[in-house]
Amino acid sequence: MSYPNRIYILAGQSWMKGQSNGVNDIPAPYKDVYQLNSRIWTGSNFVAINSSLNNNQYIYQDNGASMEMFMTDIATSLNNDIYILKLAKGGAGLALDIAEEDWNVGSTEELYDTLVTMISGAKTWMTDRGKSYVFKGIVWWQGEEDSIWETKADDYGTNLGGFYNNLCLEIGYTVPIYQYNVQEPPSGNRDYRATVNDFKASFTAADTENRKLFDADVTSWNPDNIHPTLAEYKRMFDEKVKPLIIADL
Amino acid sequence: MYGYGLGYTNRRSGKTNAFTKSDCSYYFDGSNNYLDMGKAAQSLLLGSNKQWSIRILFRPLTGSKNCFGLSIWNTTGQQRAVSLNLDSNTGGGNKLFLGFSSSGSSVDGNFTSTGTINDNDWNDVVITYNAGLVNVYLNGVSFAGTSTTIPSTIFSSSANTLIGAVNAGNNVNEASYINMVSIANEIWTVTDAANMWNNGTPRLASEVASDVVNEWYFDTDTFDGTNFTVIDTVGSDNGTSSGMISSDKDCNENPY
Numbered sequence: 001m002s003y004p005n006r007i008y009i010l011a012g013q014s015w016m017k018g019q020s021n022g023v024n025d026i027p028a029p030y031k032d033v034y035q036l037n038s039r040i041w042t043g044s045n046f047v048a049i050n051s052s053l054n055n056n057q058y059i060y061q062d063n064g065a066s067m068e069m070f071m072t073d074i075a076t077s078l079n080n081d082i083y084i085l086k087l088a089k090g091g092a093g094l095a096l097d098i099a100e101e102d103w104n105v106g107s108t109e110e111l112y113d114t115l116v117t118m119i120s121g122a123k124t125w126m127t128d129r130g131k132s133y134v135f136k137g138i139v140w141w142q143g144e145e146d147s148i149w150e151t152k153a154d155d156y157g158t159n160l161g162g163f164y165n166n167l168c169l170e171i172g173y174t175v176p177i178y179q180y181n182v183q184e185p186p187s188g189n190r191d192y193r194a195t196v197n198d199f200k201a202s203f204t205a206a207d208t209e210n211r212k213l214f215d216a217d218v219t220s221w222n223p224d225n226i227h228p229t230l231a232e233y234k235r236m237f238d239e240k241v242k243p244l245i246i247a248d249l
Numbered sequence: 250m251y252g253y254g255l256g257y258t259n260r261r262s263g264k265t266n267a268f269t270k271s272d273c274s275y276y277f278d279g280s281n282n283y284l285d286m287g288k289a290a291q292s293l294l295l296g297s298n299k300q301w302s303i304r305i306l307f308r309p310l311t312g313s314k315n316c317f318g319l320s321i322w323n324t325t326g327q328q329r330a331v332s333l334n335l336d337s338n339t340g341g342g343n344k345l346f347l348g349f350s351s352s353g354s355s356v357d358g359n360f361t362s363t364g365t366i367n368d369n370d371w372n373d374v375v376i377t378y379n380a381g382l383v384n385v386y387l388n389g390v391s392f393a394g395t396s397t398t399i400p401s402t403i404f405s406s407s408a409n410t411l412i413g414a415v416n417a418g419n420n421v422n423e424a425s426y427i428n429m430v431s432i433a434n435e436i437w438t439v440t441d442a443a444n445m446w447n448n449g450t451p452r453l454a455s456e457v458a459s460d461v462v463n464e465w466y467f468d469t470d471t472f473d474g475t476n477f478t479v480i481d482t483v484g485s486d487n488g489t490s491s492g493m494i495s496s497d498k499d500c501n502e503n504p505y
Contacts, residue, residue: 005501034472039496048472048495079272081501129276129424130310130369131502 005133007083007122008245009167009175010068011103011115012141014090018064018233019222023051025230030069037075040068040084041122049084065230067139070237077246083126083133085118087111093145094159095152103142104159105166112163116170135171137245138164140179143196147182153192157199164203174207178244180216180236186225214240271306271429271453271466273500275413275477275493279314279424282492283414284479289486290410290432290463291321295330297402298380302437304373304445304454305430306504309336311368312423315346317415318374319430323408324416327354330406332415335374336366336423343368345385345392347376351400358399360385362392371428371504373451375442378403384436389446391439412465412479412488426502431455431464431483451504455483470498 010016023031032052039046047053051069068086075082089101092111096104103111119135126133146152146159168174181200182193204213216236218228228236277283293301305318316336322329329350337346343365348356360383366372375386381401385392412430414422431454444457455461464483471478472495479488490497 034474034495036472036495036498037500045494046496050474081499129499130308130426131499 005081005083005126005131006078006136007085007126007133008071008074008136009115009119009138010066010071010084010086010088010141011111011138012088013092013144014088014227015144016066016086016088016139016141017090018066018088019224019227019230021063022065022230022233023063026051026065026069027230027234030072035072035075037081038068038072038084039081040086041118043118043121046083046122046125066141066233067237067241070234070242073237073242074245074249078249083122085115085122087115087118088141091145092142093149093152094142094163095146095149095155096159097152103163105162112166115167119170135173135175137248138167138175138177139241139245140177142179143182143193143200144190147190147193147196150192150195153195156196157202160199160203174210176210176212176248178212178214178241179204180214180240183216183218185218185227186221212244214244216240270451270503270505271468272503272505273467273470273498274308274426274428274502275467275490276497276499276502277413277422277425277427278492278497279310279312279422282490282497284412284465284477284488285491286410286412286465286479286486286488288410289481289484289488291405293432293434293462294378294410295321295403295405299403300379300434300436302375302377302433302435302441302458303333303430304375304433304437305333305335306371306373306428306451307335308371308426308428308502308504309366309368310424310426313338313342314423315415316366316423316425317411317413318427320411320415321406321408322348322350322411322415323406326407327352328404328406328408329353329355330404330408332356333376334415335372336368336425337361341365345374345387345394347383347385349399350404350406351402353404353406358397360394360396360399362387362394364392371451373442373446373504375437375445377436379436386437386439386442389439389443389448410488426499428503429453429464429466431461431466433458433460434462435460467498468500472498 322332332348345362477490
């Protein structure tokens with residue numbers, strides 16, 4: 001008897017990618033150690049997370065660091081290893097954008113397709129090793145880009161539903177999703193975030209068992225006035241995301 | 250000693266389980282990785298009229314190659330000694346095949362199981378050697394087989410003790426998981442084997458059988474970025490992984 005291996009998808013925009021060079025601010029005991037119980041996809045393998053192994057395309061792009069650095073706490077709660085697929089890009093919206101890479105399911109060979117390829121690779125890796133697995137959660141930190149533009153905001157409900165439904169179809173079953181309401185940073189300009197957040201709320205209300213929504217409540221910002229400090233990432237994880245994930249274990 | 254029961258605390262791991270268990274296994278990819286245990290246990294295993302027992306908890310994955318549990322068997326320089334092929338492609342496949350060499354240059358005696366090993370299942374195999382007399386137990390019961398004359402002297406090879414491979418550099422085997430390996434300087438009985446298997450729940454050997462001299466159960470092994478240090482929790486024969494990546498130590502795959 002072996003345990004089903006839990007796979008989490010961490011996806012979104014720059015908050016999920018992590019502030020550039022954020023690895024420098026990771027606190028102990030998470031920094032510069034092999035987190036052997038928390039494994040992240042590199043494109044060909046799952047490997048133990050280590051913040052010093054920077055600049056992998058899927059993990060520490062621009063030395064960014066986000067909540068993946070703290071997912072080891074989930075593994076510790078389980079007393080089991082966990083597996084992570086992380087894909088994030090700054091400024092990537094859910095709306096189809098012919099000028100920029102986006103998350104729209106209708107875009108070809110862009111972020112959604114990349115994520116599907118990662119899911120397929122992870123399934124094959126697990127199967128080749130004789131491991132049972134379950135996709136246990138999607139942490140979706142996204143919506144900022146769509147909050148800047150009225151047309152993108154107006155389509156957010158349709159695009160979010162399409163993204164989630166297609167992703168679940170790709171995986172083969174309904175997967176819990178955890179997302180935040182888009183917050184206005186000190187730099188401003190998210191004029192249509194109320195529209196985006198309304199769509200997030202209605203999306204969540206349609207299936208409260210599998211869809212969770214929280215307020216990020218960030219109060220400490222990086223000098224760019226767009227991204228939380230690493231300490232805030234840690235707080236968001238501890239106070240918001242971790243309890244939701246653990247409740248669904 | 251039978252120190253088991255609900256709430257029993259493993260003095261090594263500090264964990265309290267219904268039954269003490271070894272959480273972590275190594276994944277052997279069948280092509281490139283193994284554990285190099287140096288000269289571990291060789292003074293016990295090799296030479297004339299030796300008596301020993303080896304227990305290996307393993308899970309072979311589907312395949313038609315060979316799954317090596319523990320071997321001191323380097324074909325280069327004629328350094329063959331003992332090879333424990335737990336899921337062999339000989340004799341129709343899925344047989345347990347044990348090779349012994351007194352000369353170093355060939356298989357001078359062997360044991361081939363009559364029954365077969367189930368791919369994808371966890372298997373608890375105990376092999377005892379008593380100066381040329383071999384007995385095998387699988388999941389707590391006798392595992393019959395046919396033997397040629399097994400030598401009472403095993404060649405004193407200069408090869409290292411390997412787990413998960415037969416021969417460093419020639420490791421084209423079947424992918425598998427190994428959860429633990431233990432070695433004792435006595436002849437374990439079918440009663441010992443049954444106690445270890447525990448009606449379907451394996452126990453750590455040193456907790457239920459006396460005279461364990463080496464035990465590698467992997468839970469406390471450390472990773473330095475390139476290799477794991479494989480801790481001998483009873484003796485002092487630590488080993489080193491070769492060709493492993495950080496996820497090859499797998500604490501979700503175990504028999505419990």
